Amino acid sequence: MTHALLKRISALGLGIGIAAAVVQPGWAMEGGGGTENTKPGAFIGASAGVPPPGIYMFNQVFTYQANIVGPGAGPQVGNPGFGGTNAFGQSVKVHKQVWVDVQGFVFVPGWTFLGGTYDAVVVQPWVSASLAPFAPNGAIPGGLSVIGAFDTYVVPFELAWKFGDSGFNAKIGLAMYVPTGNIIGPAGLSNVGNPWWTFQPELILSYLKDGWNISAFLYQEFMTKNFYDDYQNGSIFHLDFNVLKTIGKWTFGPVGYYVTQVSSDSPSALHPTNGGKQARFAVGGLVGYDFGAASVSVWGTQEVWQKTEGGFNPATPLIDTAIGTQGFTIFGTLSYRLWAPEEPAPMPKHPLVYK
Numbered sequence: 001m002t003h004a005l006l007k008r009i010s011a012l013g014l015g016i017g018i019a020a021a022v023v024q025p026g027w028a029m030e031g032g033g034g035t036e037n038t039k040p041g042a043f044i045g046a047s048a049g050v051p052p053p054g055i056y057m058f059n060q061v062f063t064y065q066a067n068i069v070g071p072g073a074g075p076q077v078g079n080p081g082f083g084g085t086n087a088f089g090q091s092v093k094v095h096k097q098v099w100v101d102v103q104g105f106v107f108v109p110g111w112t113f114l115g116g117t118y119d120a121v122v123v124q125p126w127v128s129a130s131l132a133p134f135a136p137n138g139a140i141p142g143g144l145s146v147i148g149a150f151d152t153y154v155v156p157f158e159l160a161w162k163f164g165d166s167g168f169n170a171k172i173g174l175a176m177y178v179p180t181g182n183i184i185g186p187a188g189l190s191n192v193g194n195p196w197w198t199f200q201p202e203l204i205l206s207y208l209k210d211g212w213n214i215s216a217f218l219y220q221e222f223m224t225k226n227f228y229d230d231y232q233n234g235s236i237f238h239l240d241f242n243v244l245k246t247i248g249k250w251t252f253g254p255v256g257y258y259v260t261q262v263s264s265d266s267p268s269a270l271h272p273t274n275g276g277k278q279a280r281f282a283v284g285g286l287v288g289y290d291f292g293a294a295s296v297s298v299w300g301t302q303e304v305w306q307k308t309e310g311g312f313n314p315a316t317p318l319i320d321t322a323i324g325t326q327g328f329t330i331f332g333t334l335s336y337r338l339w340a341p342e343e344p345a346p347m348p349k350h351p352l353v354y355k
Helices: 003-009
Strands: 054-069 091-108 116-135 144-149 152-162 168-178 198-209 212-223 236-247 250-261 277-290 294-309 324-339
Touching: 054 294, 091 324, 152 198, 236 277, 250 294, 277 324
Parallel strands: none
Antiparallel strands: 054 091, 054 324, 091 116, 116 144, 116 152, 152 168, 168 198, 198 212, 212 236, 236 250, 250 277, 277 294, 294 324
C-alpha cells in the first residue's frame, strides 16, 4: 500500500476506550472519513454520577472489526484490490481489525467547586491494528499492521452536580489527547500515535434513581494541525447513550452511539487531498455484575447505518474518494478502588472525663 493510501485509511474508527463507567456499579487518522480519537461508544455505561472519595483504577479491552466502505473503497479511484472486484471477478473487501488495551485512573479528592464535585482522569491505551484485503476464498497477500502506544488521554477536571432527590445529574469536563504515542514516518502517520493535539469538551446528562442509569454522553473532538504536514482534521461530534437497570448485583439494558464529522478537513500544500466526512449509528446491549470489591461490564454494538462522502483528490477531481468503516465492537471493563481515605475515628460513647 502506498503512503498516500495509508494517510487516507489509517485509523478510521479506531479511537480508544475511556472507562468513565468506573463511576457506576486511529491509528493515524489524517485524511479519513471519520477521524475520531475516542472510540465511539467509549462512554457507554458511564453516568454523571461521581464515586466516593478515593483513587480508582480501570482496565479495558475492546475489539473493533469492520470493513472499509464508501465511494473511495473501490478500484475506480486508483487503488486496485482496495475494495471492488479482483481479477477473478470476486468481490473484494478490506477488513480492519483493532485490538485495544487500556489502563486508567480516576482521582476523586472530595473537593467541590461551584457546587459541583471534582474529579480527574488519566488513561494510557495500547493498540494493535491491521488492514487486510479479503475475497470469498480467504485473505489476499498484502495488508498492513501496526502496534504501539496511543496518545495519553488526560481530563484535568470534571465537575458533577446532583439536583436534589430528582434523580437528575449533570457533569462537564475538558479532556485532551497528548501526542505521546508512537509517532513515526514522514507525515507522522506510520504508527498508532497522532502528531497533533486533540481537545475534547464533554457533557453528561443522567437520570440516576431506583436502579436506573439513563444517560446521554455528548462530546466533540477538536484537533490541531499535523506537526509534519499541516493537515487538519475536521471536528467530530459523539453521542453515546444507555438505558440501564440494576437489579441486585446485575446491570443490563440497551446501548448505542452516534458519531459524525461536523466540519470539513483543512488540507495543506503538503497534503492536498480531503478525506471527506462519515457518520455512523450503532445499537447493542450491555450486561454488568458488581462483585463488591470490583465490577465488570461487557457491551457489544453493531453499526447499522453509515454515510461516507465528500472525499477529494486533485488527481481525480470528479471522483468522490471518501472512505470510512462499518462494523461491530465488543468492549469489556473491569473497575475497582485502589485507595480510600481513612474514615474518622468514631466518637466515644461515654465522656472521657468524669466528675
